[in-house]
Amino acid sequence: MGESFIQLKNLKTYFHTEEGTVPAVDDVSLSIKKGETLAIVGESGSGKSVTSLSLMRLIEPPGRIESGEILFEGHNLVDYSKKKMRAVRGNKIAMIFQEPLTSLNPVFTVGNQISESIIEHQNKSKKEAKQLVIEMLTKVGIPRPEKVFHSYPHALSGGMRQRVMIAMALSCNPELLIADEPTTALDVTIQAQILTLMKELIREFETSILLITHDLGVVAEMADRVIVMYGGQIVEETDVYTLFKHPKHPYTKGLLASTPKVHELKEELISISGTVPNPLDYPIGCRFADRCESVMETCRTVHPELKEIKPGHTVRCWLHE
Amino acid sequence: MNYIVRRMLQIIPVLLIISFIVFTLVFIAGDPVALMLPDDATLEEIEQLRESIGLNEPFYVQYGSYVFRVVQGDFGESFRYGQDALSVVWERLPATFELAIAAIIIAIMVAIPFGIWSATKQNSSIDLIATGAAVVGKAMPNFWLGIMLILFFSVTLGVLPVSGRGSFAHLILPAITLGTGIAAEMTRLIRSSMLEILNQDYIRTAKSKGIKSVQVIYKHAFRNALIPFVTITALQTSTLIGGALITETVFAWPGIGQLLIQAVNTRDMAIVQACVMIIAAIVILMNLLADIIYRILDPRIKLD
Numbered sequence: 185m186g187e188s189f190i191q192l193k194n195l196k197t198y199f200h201t202e203e204g205t206v207p208a209v210d211d212v213s214l215s216i217k218k219g220e221t222l223a224i225v226g227e228s229g230s231g232k233s234v235t236s237l238s239l240m241r242l243i244e245p246p247g248r249i250e251s252g253e254i255l256f257e258g259h260n261l262v263d264y265s266k267k268k269m270r271a272v273r274g275n276k277i278a279m280i281f282q283e284p285l286t287s288l289n290p291v292f293t294v295g296n297q298i299s300e301s302i303i304e305h306q307n308k309s310k311k312e313a314k315q316l317v318i319e320m321l322t323k324v325g326i327p328r329p330e331k332v333f334h335s336y337p338h339a340l341s342g343g344m345r346q347r348v349m350i351a352m353a354l355s356c357n358p359e360l361l362i363a364d365e366p367t368t369a370l371d372v373t374i375q376a377q378i379l380t381l382m383k384e385l386i387r388e389f390e391t392s393i394l395l396i397t398h399d400l401g402v403v404a405e406m407a408d409r410v411i412v413m414y415g416g417q418i419v420e421e422t423d424v425y426t427l428f429k430h431p432k433h434p435y436t437k438g439l440l441a442s443t444p445k446v447h448e449l450k451e452e453l454i455s456i457s458g459t460v461p462n463p464l465d466y467p468i469g470c471r472f473a474d475r476c477e478s479v480m481e482t483c484r485t486v487h488p489e490l491k492e493i494k495p496g497h498t499v500r501c502w503l504h505e
Numbered sequence: 506m507n508y509i510v511r512r513m514l515q516i517i518p519v520l521l522i523i524s525f526i527v528f529t530l531v532f533i534a535g536d537p538v539a540l541m542l543p544d545d546a547t548l549e550e551i552e553q554l555r556e557s558i559g560l561n562e563p564f565y566v567q568y569g570s571y572v573f574r575v576v577q578g579d580f581g582e583s584f585r586y587g588q589d590a591l592s593v594v595w596e597r598l599p600a601t602f603e604l605a606i607a608a609i610i611i612a613i614m615v616a617i618p619f620g621i622w623s624a625t626k627q628n629s630s631i632d633l634i635a636t637g638a639a640v641v642g643k644a645m646p647n648f649w650l651g652i653m654l655i656l657f658f659s660v661t662l663g664v665l666p667v668s669g670r671g672s673f674a675h676l677i678l679p680a681i682t683l684g685t686g687i688a689a690e691m692t693r694l695i696r697s698s699m700l701e702i703l704n705q706d707y708i709r710t711a712k713s714k715g716i717k718s719v720q721v722i723y724k725h726a727f728r729n730a731l732i733p734f735v736t737i738t739a740l741q742t743s744t745l746i747g748g749a750l751i752t753e754t755v756f757a758w759p760g761i762g763q764l765l766i767q768a769v770n771t772r773d774m775a776i777v778q779a780c781v782m783i784i785a786a787i788v789i790l791m792n793l794l795a796d797i798i799y800r801i802l803d804p805r806i807k808l809d
Contacts, residue, residue, distance in 0.1 A: 240713055242709065242712055270715045270717065273713055273714065273715030274713060274714035274715035274716070278713070281706060281709070281710060286705065286706040287707055287710045288707055288710065289707040289710070289711065289725050289728075290707070290729070290803070290804070290805055291728050291729055291732075291802070291803065291804060292725075292728070300711075301714040301715060301716065304714070304715060304716050304717075336804040336805070338804070338805045352710075
């Protein structure tokens with residue numbers, strides 16, 4: 185695993201709604217190394233998807249990247265023109281989404297949709313693109329790729345559609361693949377197939393992955409390093425082994441405890457009490473304080489900073505000062 | 506193909522029902538004999554004529570023989586034109602088609618760019634102007650707009666003919682009159698469907714592929730917006746014909762609308778019946794066409 189080739193520095197993406205400003209991504213810094221899989225976990229509204237969309241510069245009004253840098257191969261993507269950004273999207277950074285049915289255009293064939301980015305970024309003719317598409321469809325394990333090339337998305341199963349999405353995303357051999365909940369909408373057996381496929385492909389294509397998920401099972405299966413987000417901020421970052429064995433942040437501990445385990449039969453599922461704070465009105469102290477079992481006086485009054493407690497392990501918590 | 510044949514067969518009962526309604530209305534409307542004979546005709550003469558054209562028969566017999574004749578294409582003779590009613594209507598149809606097609610072309614040329622434009626720049630000044638203009642365009646009655654256009658372009662400026670059909674210049678004002686309302690309706694339809702589609706996941710996917718925004722909007726979004734657009738537009742044929750009726754009257758455009766209004770005024774019932782039946786058939790055919798196009802545009806729906 186080489187040096188980090190993509191870095192977010194103090195990224196802030198805010199949504200200016202009529203009710204007020206939502207700091208969806210609030211001062212997030214992260215880096216991804218070549219060939220590495222970095223997972224971002226967190227519940228809905230924690231800012232994990234907005235982080236990934238910011239990276240692609242796909243934030244739509246009323247959202248806006250307020251400040252910070254997105255460094256990619258030494259260039260700041262925040263300063264890129266629309267045209268330069270287009271050359272990055274789908275080409276160097278590609279993305280797959282949660283719901284493969286709604287993420288594919290219903291009125292165009294699979295072949296047409298995958299060809300588009302190949303034609304756009306690789307200067308290929310339609311015929312050459314078709315060849316490549318069929319190659320890609322074969323690689324993602326789609327039987328009878330010539331037939332699927334001319335099929336419409338609705339004619340395919342959920343798993344097949346997600347394979348198509350993966351083929352589309354990898355068609356230009358991107359450096360980074362952003363996978364936003366890639367298996368959430370799929371059946372469990374299909375989930376396993378898709379994860380296996382992704383693992384095979386990243387080895388073959390040497391692609392780095394930014395994996396957005398709320399599923400710790402997927403994290404354990406796929407990730408090298410993990411970032412836990414809460415309330416638009418990173419609360420813990422470490423390698424996947426440490427996260428599962430020695431989690432430090434009470435929120436991470438809560439997440440792990442609330443995941444049911446097959447070998448520990450329990451009467452009841454454990455959950456983190458309380459709800460996510462209103463993003464329009466975050467508390468001045470720790471954003472997790474109201475739900476935290478180990479809450480102290482300081483937690484409610486002073487906002488904790490992200491501290492490195494061991495090399496490669498950072499936590500945002502007053503317990504680890 | 507099966508589907509189309511099935512749908513074509515469904516047209517028959519619909520046309521029968523329409524023929525019944527039309528015939529009943531005309532039947533209720535009164536005795537045509539009084540209009541067919543000179544004022545000083547004797548009672549005997551009137552009775553003779555009633556007998557000879559079958560008006561003394563009971564209602565269902567009259568309707569039966571009417572349907573029997575209509576099926577053979579015989580709508581009776583127009584007493585005003587002294588010839589077969591259907592062929593009179595037939596002669597007028599091209600003029601109406603010419604006007605309708607010109608109006609639709611104008612409407613499409615206005616509505617597509619403005620509809621897409623205002624959807625992609627929602628709440629911008631362009632959007633406000635386009636939606637405002639659409640409301641005004643839809644609210645303006647055809648007859649009023651037609652008269653205003655005549656006053657301005659024909660009377661004040663004297664650049665376009667006041668009425669009638671002939672040169673291309675004759676077509677301009679009626680086509681604009683008829684096209685304005687349609688353009689307004691189309692603009693609103695395109696805008697709202699584009700707004701909905703631009704929020705879809707597949708648009709985000711298209712953007713994430715790095716293709717040009719022109720391609721995202723005109724290929725990925727507009728191709729989807731075409732589905733409701735084409736369908737609803739085809740379904741609005743009846744509105745179009747209603748508008749043509751008024752527009753043709755204002756501009757003395759010799760189409761089927763003008764013919765129908767004149768026939769109603771002179772109680773030329775053969776023409777009225779033929780006109781209504783032909784218009785009904787056109788509307789039904791356009792609805793069928795809308796259904797077929799819908800199925801072609803949306804691959805999720807099969808023709809069978």
